Structure formats: structure tokens, C-alpha cells
Amino acid sequence: xxxxxxxxxxxxxxxxxxxxxxxxxxxxxxxxxxxxxxxxxxxxxxxxxxxxxxxxxxxxxxxxxxxxxxxxxxxxxxxxxxxxxxxxxxxxxxxxxxxxxxxxxxxxxxxxxxxxxxxxxxxxxxxxxxxxxxxxxxxxxxxxxxxxxxxxxxxxxxxxxxxxxxxxxxxxxxxxxxxxx
Amino acid sequence: xxxxxxxxxxxxxxxxxxxxxxxxxxxxxxxxxxxxxxxxxxxxxxxxxxxxxxxxxxxxxxxxxxxxxxxxxxxxxxxxxxxxxxxxxxxxxxxxxxxxxxxxxxxxxxxxxxxxxxxxxxxxxxxxxxxxxxxxxxxxxxxxxxxxxxxxxxxxxxxxxxxxxxxxxxxxxxxxxxxxxxxxxxxxxxxxxxxxxxxxxxxxxxxxxxxxxxxxxxxxxxxxxxxxxxxxxxxxxxxxxxxxxxxxxxxxxxxxxxxxxxxxxxxxxxxxxxxxxxxxxxxxxxxxxxxxxxxxxxxx
Numbered sequence: 377x378x379x380x381x382x383x384x385x386x387x388x389x390x391x392x393x394x395x396x397x398x399x400x401x402x403x404x405x406x407x408x409x410x411x412x413x414x415x416x417x418x419x420x421x422x423x424x425x426x427x428x429x430x431x432x433x434x435x436x437x438x439x440x441x442x443x444x445x446x447x448x449x450x451x452x453x454x455x456x457x458x459x460x461x462x463x464x465x466x467x468x469x470x471x472x473x474x475x476x477x478x479x480x481x482x483x484x485x486x487x488x489x490x491x492x493x494x495x496x497x498x499x500x501x502x503x504x505x506x507x508x509x510x511x512x513x514x515x516x517x518x519x520x521x522x523x524x525x526x527x528x529x530x531x532x533x534x535x536x537x538x539x540x541x542x543x544x545x546x547x548x549x550x551x552x553x554x555x556x557x
Numbered sequence: 558x559x560x561x562x563x564x565x566x567x568x569x570x571x572x573x574x575x576x577x578x579x580x581x582x583x584x585x586x587x588x589x590x591x592x593x594x595x596x597x598x599x600x601x602x603x604x605x606x607x608x609x610x611x612x613x614x615x616x617x618x619x620x621x622x623x624x625x626x627x628x629x630x631x632x633x634x635x636x637x638x639x640x641x642x643x644x645x646x647x648x649x650x651x652x653x654x655x656x657x658x659x660x661x662x663x664x665x666x667x668x669x670x671x672x673x674x675x676x677x678x679x680x681x682x683x684x685x686x687x688x689x690x691x692x693x694x695x696x697x698x699x700x701x702x703x704x705x706x707x708x709x710x711x712x713x714x715x716x717x718x719x720x721x722x723x724x725x726x727x728x729x730x731x732x733x734x735x736x737x738x739x740x741x742x743x744x745x746x747x748x749x750x751x752x753x754x755x756x757x758x759x760x761x762x763x764x765x766x767x768x769x770x771x772x773x774x775x776x777x778x779x780x781x782x783x784x785x786x787x788x789x790x791x792x793x794x795x796x797x798x799x800x801x802x803x804x805x806x807x808x809x810x811x812x813x814x815x816x817x818x819x820x821x822x823x824x825x826x827x828x829x830x831x832x833x834x835x836x837x838x839x840x841x842x843x844x845x846x847x848x849x850x851x852x853x854x855x856x857x
Contacts, residue, residue, distance in 0.1 A: 382589055389585050393576035398569045408721065415584055419593045460587055461715050461745065465695040466580025472690050472762040473850050474566045488560045507561035509569075 385425045389418060392435045395509070399442050401474070402508050404449075407467035413449060415463070417442040436518040439509065443501065443519065491541035499534035506531070571851060641675045643668065648676050650737065659684075659731040662724050662749045678735065679742040684724070687748025688761015688829040690768050693723040696759040698745040713743050725749030753832060760828035763835045770835060775827050776847045780839055781820030783827065793834040799825065799848065801840065807848035809838065825849045 397414055404410040420441050421428060429437050492500055505511045505519065513531070517524040562568070575581055587593045641648040645664040648657045655678060659669065662684045673680035685696060700713055714734045722729035724747060731747065748759045763770040773786050784794045796818045799809045807825075818839055826838040826849035838849055846853050 385589065386585065390576045393581050394572040394574070395569060397575055397581075398567055398572050401567050401572075402565045415588070415593050418584065419588050422588045460580075460583050460593075461695050461698045461713055462583040463580035463587075464715075465698070466575075466578050468691075468694050470567070470575075472765045485560055485564060488564065492561075492564070503561065508565050 381425050384428070385422055388421070388428055388434045388438075392438050393418075395435055396438050396442055397470075399439060399509060400446070401467075401470060402504070403446055407464065407471040409449060410471075411460075411464050411467045413442055413445050414467075415460070416445045420445070433518060436511075436515055439505075439511075439519045440521060447497075487545035487547045488542065491538060491545045491547065494541050495534070495537055498530075499537055502527075502531050502534045503538060641672050643672055645669065646672045648672055648678075653737055655735045655737055655739070657733040657735075658718070659724075659733070662729075662731060662747075678739070680733070680735070681742070681744040682733070683744070683746045684731075684749050685746055685758035686751035686755045687759035688757045688763075688768060689750075690761040690765035690829075691748040691757075691759050692725055692750040693717060693729075694748050696746040696748050698743075700739075700741055700743045713739075713745065715745065715747070723750060751832065756831045757829065760830050760836065763827035763829045768829050769833070770827055770829075773827075775837075776825055776850055776852060777843075778824055779820060780818055780822040780824055780837065783824045783837060784820075787827075787835055787837075791833065795830070795834065795836050797836050797838050799838045799840060801844055801848035807838075 393414075396417055397410075400410040400413040400417075404413060417438060421438060428434050492503070495503070502516065505516050511519065513524050513527045516527045516531070520527065584593070640650055645661045645668040646657055646659045648655060650656070655676060657673065657680075659682070661668075664684075666681075666683055669682040670680070673682070687694070687696065695715060698713065698715075716732045716734075717724055718730045718732055719728075724731045733745065735743065746759075751757055761768050764773050764775050765771065769790060769792055770787060773783070775783055780796070787794050797809055798818075799807045801807045819841075822839045822841050823843050824837045824839050825844070825847050828836045828838070830836050840848075
């Protein structure tokens with residue numbers, strides 16, 4: 377019985393690891409924070425493996441978990457001293473290779489970074505789920521645990537606020553494409 | 558590509574295959590073995606996933622009782638007090654773990670090995686000079702269990718105290734934890750800040766934060782462009798010829814310095830090799846994909 381759970385978890389882990397890693401790396405400033413978010417997300421998934429939905433829904437479910445873990449992390453409700461050596465080394469390497477556009481944006485993106493910074497966390501997360509994870513309304517609804525219609529309305533409002541912030545920063549809103557399906 | 562996408566630190570496409578890396582496998586093994594168990598949370602959250610802490614992190618950081626240490630030696634004491642103490646490192650037993658705190662990152666290799674051996678551990682710790690971006694990080698590590706199985710590197714964990722400090726800087730203590738049941742051989746190579754003029758045994762990513770070419774775009778540019786940028790920063794430049802492998806990655810024969818490198822050759826990566834010097838990894842031909850860092854370079 378335990379073997380079944382393990383096999384199932386390992387399959388989900390392999391299918392979704394890249395995506396959850398990407399989610400964390402794009403939102404965390406340090407490899408240590410990203411490592412914590414990925415590790416805790418999957419640790420929760422392992423504990424709740426019986427609640428893991430099948431197929432691609434597992435990925436969306438995990439985004440939802442990762443989002444909560446990240447929020448707790450930002451509130452400082454999380455602390456981790458001990459490290460997994462190989463895992464941390466991999467993350468550190470990834471960060472060393474990656475560029476850090478939000479901190480050192482190309483000249484043409486500085487205004488966009490500024491505009492995003494004035495949005496609320498919720499608005500920024502909605503916009504990021506579209507722009508970075510490439511999710512559509514239905515998928516975001518699954519991540520956030522709300523209705524598709526609620527996502528449509530919230531995203532509409534978030535976009536409106538972003539457009540406003542961009543205009544204030546001097547960027548024509550037409551340049552930002554962020555609607556998917 | 559739109560602006561928001563360009564703001565992403567990485568794109569998912571660039572992470573394909575990450576699930577089979579050693580790190581990902583180590584995490585998977587640690588989780589299913591129960592080593593990274595989330596702790597119960599104070600209150601429930603949306604999606605029914607309570608806020609949790611990693612048990613691994615909750616281990617009490619019993620601070621070593623500051624006592625007079627009279628040279629290296631085994632001291633008997635209840636859990637949490639030093640069972641081995643020297644000027645280079647202290648080893649204590651905390652719960653189910655051996656916890657080694659390395660106070661002197663510049664000590665001789667033997668001094669560490671002796672300390673670990675004194676408590677019955679076969680641990681080989683090397684602390685090597687590293688580029689600024691890798692100082693304090695793990696360069697290489699591994700575990701060989703008593704049965705001969707290798708790779709169970711999840712058994713060993715490292716960190717620093719105060720959390721996040723750079724090993725090699727004053728006041729920063731390197732912490733290594735191993736289960737008391739551990740019976741194999743472990744080795745770990747860590748980067749520390751280099752002394753002035755010291756060659757890095759672990760070269761840094763030359764364009765990473767704190768490195769000499771921070772902010773300079775490197776991959777896919779010509780030798781002429783990158784070396785000009787390096788020289789403008791007062792850096793010495795050396796070259797390493799690399800051979801891309803058909804299935805991604807590359808090989809490089811150390812010492813195969815590309816004689817005859819021209820300004821029209823291409824640079825795929827740059828490493829800091831000591832203070833004031835960088836090594837450019839080059840090929841003669843332009844490549845569609847960076848063999849070192851993986852990103853694609855469509856030929857226009």
C-alpha cells in the first residue's frame with residue numbers, strides 16, 4: 377500500500393518538478409528561498425498524496441500549495457537551517473546561471489518592473505500566473521480554488537490596475553500582452 | 558516575446574530535465590524517507606494546506622556551551638555539549654544527529670578529518686578557494702554508505718551560522734549534520750572566500766552577482782566583444798576551447814588553451830579563476846544552442 381503511494385508520488389514529482397521549480401525560482405530572490413518553497417511544497421504533497429488529483433490537475437494543485445508556502449515564507453512563518461547538499465547546490469547553480477531581470481532589468485523594462493511593484497501581491501500573482509506559468513482562466517481557478525468567473529473578473533481588474541500603473545510609468549499599455557485563452 | 562515574460566528569471570522550457578538532476582533526486586529521496594516532513598500548522602488555509610515548517614529546520618540549534626577549550630580532545634557530556642572540540646571544529650550530538658561546526662575554514666584538511674574520526678565518522682571535508690559567487694556554497698559532495706552504495710547524499714546536510722553567512726569570512730561557522738546512524742564515508746568540498754591572489758579551485762560564474770563581469774552579456778557573443786569588456790574592467794583574459802557534445806553539454810580538455818583564438822570566435826561562458834582574471838570558454842563556430850548554459854541562439 378505504501379509502495380503504491382510512493383510510486384504515485386514519484387510519478388507526480390517527476391512530471392511536475394520542473395514546473396514547481398520554475399514557479400519558485402521566478403518568485404524568490406535567493407536560491408535558498410526557492411529551495412525551501414520547492415522542498416516544502418513537495419513535502420506537503422507527499423503527506424497528502426491521497427489528496428493529489430490525477431493528471432495535469434496535480435500540477436495546478438501543486439501551484440496552489442506552492443503559492444501558500446510562498447505566502448507563509450514571505451510572512452516569515454518559515455525557517456529552515458538545515459540544507460540538502462545536492463539539492464541546494466543545484467539551485468545555487470541555477471541562480472548563478474540565470475539572469476536577474478527584476479533587479480537588473482534591461483532599460484526598456486525598468487518601467488514595467490516599477491509598475492508591477494506598485495500592484496498588490498494578489499494582482500501581481502494573477503498576472504504572473506498568466507505571463508509566467510501560461511495558465512488560462514480555468515487553470516487559475518483550479519490553483520486559487522475559486523470560480524472561473526471570479527478569475528475573469530479579478531484578472532480584468534488586475535490588468536486595469538497594471539495598465540494604469542504602466543501609464544503612470546510612461547509605458548503604452550498596448551505593448552503588454554497578457555491575455556491567454 | 559512580451560515584456561512580462563522577459564522579466565522571468567527562468568522560463569519553464571529552460572528547466573526541462575531538471576527533475577532528473579542529482580539535486581531533484583536527493584530531494585525526492587529525502588521527502589519519501591520522511592526527512593523533510595512538514596510540521597502541523599497553527600491554522601488551516603485555503604486549499605486545505607496548512608502552513609507548515611520543515612521538520613529538518615526545526616532542529617533546535619543548541620548553542621555550544623562556551624567553555625574553555627584546552628586543545629583538541631573528546632569531552633564527555635550529555636546531548637548538546639561538545640563531544641569533540643578543537644580550534645578548527647567542534648562536534649556535538651544533537652538528538653539523532655552529529656553536528657559539526659567548523660570555525661576555521663582555512664585549516665588543514667587533516668585537522669577536520671581528525672575531528673570527525675574522533676567521534677567515529679569517516680568524513681572528508683575540503684574547503685577550497687572559490688570565486689565570489691560560489692564562496693560559501695557546496696562545490697561537490699557525496700556519501701558512500703557502508704554497503705558501498707553511493708549517492709545517498711541526503712544523509713548529510715550543510716549550512717552556516719549565522720544563517721546565510723559566507724564561509725571563510727570572520728564569524729561565519731560552517732555546519733555539517735549527519736545522522737548518528739551514519740556508517741559510511743562522506744566527502745564534501747566547499748567554497749570559501751579566496752585570499753588575495755589565490756587561484757580559485759572552484760571558479761565562479763564571471764557574470765554572476767559580485768563577480769568581475771557582473772552584468773556583462775556573455776553567451777553567444779564574440780571573443781572580441783567579451784574580451785574588450787573584460788579588459789575595460791582591467792581583467793586578464795585566458796581562453797579554453799570547448800567541444801559541444803551532440804546531445805547537449807560540452808567537453809573541454811584542461812590545458813587545451815585555444816591557441817589561435819580570433820576575435821571572431823564565440824564565447825559561451827566565462828569563469829573567474831582568480832582575482833582579476835577570467836577564463837572564456839570558446840568555440841570557433843557559432844552554435845545554435847549554448848553548450849554550457851543551454852539557452853538557444855537562433856541564427857538570424
